[in-house]
Amino acid sequence: MKKTRFLLLIMILAFILIGAWIHFNSSEGISISLDPGVKAKIVKQNNTPSDSLSDQTIASFDTSFSGKLKHGNYVLITTDSGKFQAISHQFTMGSKPVSLKIQQPYSSTELTSLLKTEQANIDQAFNTKYSTYSLSYGYSYKVQQGQLLDRGEWFGALLVPDNNQYDTLRFVMQKKDGRWLLTTDPPNIVLSSIIYPEVPKDVLDTVNSL
Amino acid sequence: MMGTRRPIKIVLISMVVVILALLSVLVKNFAQHRGKGRIDIQVAPTDSLVQINGKRIRGSKQYLSPGTYKVEASKSGFTNDAQTIQLEKNQVRTAYLSPEPNSAEAQAWLTSHPKEQAKREAIGGQKFKIDQDYIHSHYPLLAKLPQEFRYFSLSYGQSTQYPNDPKKIAIIIKAFDASGRQQALQWIRSQGYDPTNYLIEFSGFYNPFIGEPGI
Numbered sequence: 001m002k003k004t005r006f007l008l009l010i011m012i013l014a015f016i017l018i019g020a021w022i023h024f025n026s027s028e029g030i031s032i033s034l035d036p037g038v039k040a041k042i043v044k045q046n047n048t049p050s051d052s053l054s055d056q057t058i059a060s061f062d063t064s065f066s067g068k069l070k071h072g073n074y075v076l077i078t079t080d081s082g083k084f085q086a087i088s089h090q091f092t093m094g095s096k097p098v099s100l101k102i103q104q105p106y107s108s109t110e111l112t113s114l115l116k117t118e119q120a121n122i123d124q125a126f127n128t129k130y131s132t133y134s135l136s137y138g139y140s141y142k143v144q145q146g147q148l149l150d151r152g153e154w155f156g157a158l159l160v161p162d163n164n165q166y167d168t169l170r171f172v173m174q175k176k177d178g179r180w181l182l183t184t185d186p187p188n189i190v191l192s193s194i195i196y197p198e199v200p201k202d203v204l205d206t207v208n209s210l
Numbered sequence: 211m212m213g214t215r216r217p218i219k220i221v222l223i224s225m226v227v228v229i230l231a232l233l234s235v236l237v238k239n240f241a242q243h244r245g246k247g248r249i250d251i252q253v254a255p256t257d258s259l260v261q262i263n264g265k266r267i268r269g270s271k272q273y274l275s276p277g278t279y280k281v282e283a284s285k286s287g288f289t290n291d292a293q294t295i296q297l298e299k300n301q302v303r304t305a306y307l308s309p310e311p312n313s314a315e316a317q318a319w320l321t322s323h324p325k326e327q328a329k330r331e332a333i334g335g336q337k338f339k340i341d342q343d344y345i346h347s348h349y350p351l352l353a354k355l356p357q358e359f360r361y362f363s364l365s366y367g368q369s370t371q372y373p374n375d376p377k378k379i380a381i382i383i384k385a386f387d388a389s390g391r392q393q394a395l396q397w398i399r400s401q402g403y404d405p406t407n408y409l410i411e412f413s414g415f416y417n418p419f420i421g422e423p424g425i
Contacts (some may be wrong), residue, residue, distance in 0.1 A: 044237040139418040186419035
């Protein structure tokens with residue numbers, strides 16, 4: 001009787017241990033898709049200082065990755081490819097497969113180059129919109145520090161008054177269906193993410209800090 | 211001997227049956243609610259029609275999959291009251307709904323039902339508390355206001371742009387000129403807050419771009 005009880009206990013313990021081992025070592029499928037030609041690596045995150053991440057690289061790949069990863073936290077790190085900005089993206093592997101489609105913002109070099117081709121269209125769209133405002137006498141502004149943002153579909157700039165007693169204003173435009181439209185209408189001293197939730201926060205932050 | 215054993219056997223069997231029944235209820239309950247969240251509904255008048263995402267519901271506890279739900283209460287003679295709830299897995303959220311009387315009949319009904327009126331007031335108090343908690347968690351800068359400086363001051367109040375939304379609180383900056391307004395924004399940043407996250411209204415600022423386009 002004692003022997004049976006002992007065996008039963010051993011069996012239960014064995015089941016618990018096997019269950020725990022399966023839980024901690026089970027893996028789930030992951031697929032990652034990046035912009036063409038972008039190189040990246042997946043690094044395991046272990047609450048250690050970030051400079052030691054390089055020692056825990058799980059996989060390095062180009063453009064896309066498909067495989068299995070154990071449960072836990074990971075960081076996807078892309079490299080600066082000239083056209084795209086390098087980014088880090090944290091993700092967690094749990095009990096469900098993960099699918100990531102990463103769209104990196106363009107690099108500043110790419111955005112500057114793109115602006116040269118878009119500037120005339122932006123100016124024309126803004127001037128058309130600007131002409132619909134009836135500004136009181138004495139109020140005139142110049143567009144300054146304009147820059148394309150994200151993947152070149154957003155444009156932000158300052159409206160600097162000719163009279164320096166007046167406030168410098170800010171605006172954001174978006175390219176939709178090939179046309180540039182003023183998104184933050186009217187231009188204002190500071191652009192709020194509460195008023196413009198459709199504009200990415202990064203875009204508003206950049207324009208507010210111009 | 212046989213006579214005393216039989217009742218014990220019956221008792222034991224009954225206990226096993228009861229335990230199995232309880233276990234099956236627990237398992238069924240667990241299976242039905244697994245991966246879901248719960249919305250508790252507090253509504254007054256209690257006979258209001260309550261709908262979640264347009265579907266009539268019964269009962270004050272609703273187990274739902276994670277997602278966004280519009281919970282709405284309506285009653286004839288009262289203005290509908292709705293609340294949007296973002297529900298997550300294993301989360302319990304409460305919808306407080308108190309349709310407002312918009313007719314003399316509704317007002318008279320409330321007067322003749324003091325318990326319902328008392329419940330409406332309690333729900334109103336809970337809603338106010340929730341709004342205040344939301345405001346203080348979403349606008350932490352408010353805890354530092356008001357502030358008075360030589361060339362500018364900061365306070366807060368209901369946004370003039372969203373007068374009907376009690377959760378839209380504006381930071382009100384009063385300044386003599388453009389430089390004062392910039393100093394006020396600088397002060398907000400110096401306190402570790404990002405002006406982009408706030409609704410900021412500038413008292414005394416004339417925005418030349420606001421007006422009837424084309425006039």
